[in-house]
Amino acid sequence: xxxxxxxxxxxxxxxxxxxxxxxxxxxxxxxxxxxxxxxxxxxxxxxxxxxxxxxxxxxxxxxxxxxxxxxxxxxxxxxxxxxxxxxxxxxxxxxxxxxxxxxxxxxxxxxxxxxxxxxxxxxxxxxxxxxxxxxxxxxxxxxxxxxxxxxxxxxxxxxxxxxxxxxxxxxxxxxxxxxxxxxxxxxxxxxxxxxxxxxxxxxxxxxxxxxxxxxxxxxxxxxx
Amino acid sequence: xxxxxxxxxxxxxxxxxxxxxxxxxxxxxxxxxxxxxxxxxxxxxxxxxxxxxxxxxxxxxxxxxxxxxxxxxxxxxxxxxxxxxxxxxxxxxxxxxxxxxxxxxxxxxxxxxxxxxxxxxxxxxxxxxxxxxxxxxxxxxxxxxxxxxxxxxxxxxxxxxxxxxxxxxxxxxxxxxxxxxxxxxxxxxxxxxxxxxxxxxxxxxxxxxxxxxxxxxxxxxxxxxxxxxx
Numbered sequence: 001x002x003x004x005x006x007x008x009x010x011x012x013x014x015x016x017x018x019x020x021x022x023x024x025x026x027x028x029x030x031x032x033x034x035x036x037x038x039x040x041x042x043x044x045x046x047x048x049x050x051x052x053x054x055x056x057x058x059x060x061x062x063x064x065x066x067x068x069x070x071x072x073x074x075x076x077x078x079x080x081x082x083x084x085x086x087x088x089x090x091x092x093x094x095x096x097x098x099x100x101x102x103x104x105x106x107x108x109x110x111x112x113x114x115x116x117x118x119x120x121x122x123x124x125x126x127x128x129x130x131x132x133x134x135x136x137x138x139x140x141x142x143x144x145x146x147x148x149x150x151x152x153x154x155x156x157x158x159x160x161x162x163x164x165x166x167x168x169x170x171x172x173x174x175x176x177x178x179x180x181x182x183x184x185x186x187x188x189x190x191x192x193x194x195x196x197x198x199x200x201x202x203x204x205x206x207x208x209x210x211x212x213x214x215x216x217x218x219x220x221x222x223x224x
Numbered sequence: 225x226x227x228x229x230x231x232x233x234x235x236x237x238x239x240x241x242x243x244x245x246x247x248x249x250x251x252x253x254x255x256x257x258x259x260x261x262x263x264x265x266x267x268x269x270x271x272x273x274x275x276x277x278x279x280x281x282x283x284x285x286x287x288x289x290x291x292x293x294x295x296x297x298x299x300x301x302x303x304x305x306x307x308x309x310x311x312x313x314x315x316x317x318x319x320x321x322x323x324x325x326x327x328x329x330x331x332x333x334x335x336x337x338x339x340x341x342x343x344x345x346x347x348x349x350x351x352x353x354x355x356x357x358x359x360x361x362x363x364x365x366x367x368x369x370x371x372x373x374x375x376x377x378x379x380x381x382x383x384x385x386x387x388x389x390x391x392x393x394x395x396x397x398x399x400x401x402x403x404x405x406x407x408x409x410x411x412x413x414x415x416x417x418x419x420x421x422x423x424x425x426x427x428x429x430x431x432x433x434x435x436x437x438x439x440x441x442x443x444x445x446x447x448x449x450x451x452x453x454x
Contacts, residue, residue, distance in 0.1 A: 081309035
């Protein structure tokens, strides 16, 4: 019960501080738009090529945007040492991670959903008829990105060369997630769209494994 | 401000080492603080005062040795901690900051408690202002209010008078006096003799991460505080 209530309280704080400053959302949306537009201008793909390469480009853009968005997640807590205040206020640190994970997943999803129409127009790939299935894939992929990114953000925030550390740790770790998300998205953007449950199952397993690891080892990640 | 605190808790540090890389911040430090004591920790910069307070707050795990809380094992929830930083969110108002921590700490009648504390620290008129618009002294008042929200049994203050104007220092001294008299254990790092340091019932000087002098073993408080200020 304390887990749920503390997570809700902390999620409220995360959303309130972000929507007040709009630092993360604005920069990430702009970054991801620039990447997708640049890809489109560089390759000028046909519809067939877009169906083939589009999902990969899309998820690469999400991954880069994610690493950009997740970087300040714990760094912001260091400015005034608010992380210490949180650690003193809650016995179990898991709600701190859960709230950050939920906020990061919401921000990522918002960014991705904003980007989809732009992608659809620039790459000439219709997405409307598979939109709900696409959102499911985006959700599972973003959750995986959020879990690993939140955990690694806690580690990298205490390291030297922290700005470089997160992408260096995150991107190799996310390779399986990138493959699964890309394959699931490609199957949905095909001429004969299909929801690939095998890849969805893989994404769910990825999310569960990393969430469990975060729950088990979270306390050690926050230690100074 | 003085809350009827739960039974006081004491602290026992036994053979504490804390190493950051190759540098020892604390080295074989042994110190016992009795429930209800008000201890001034003095020492030059880098002597280990801040690290000792963070170890006491269980924010830093010692490399070696043990910290024991006498009186209550589940004590993290009963610690009030004021650090060098303000430990408050710049993007939240003073009231939002205090309400957030009051809710997390399960403070009963959180709204009323926050309102009363804001009044006592002299920030009730600025309760809806973002903390980032505050001066250093005002931020310090928010920090102190946050530390007192849950009526802690042990207070760990790292140079609590930092940034406060003379009026603020007097207010802090009054608050600490009331807490000390109510039986709350207080451990604070100080620099030199001051109105706040004068409240201490015991003074300990740290040097290179070790206890170098202690009024409990015969050293004079004024000598300890003056030495640290040199």
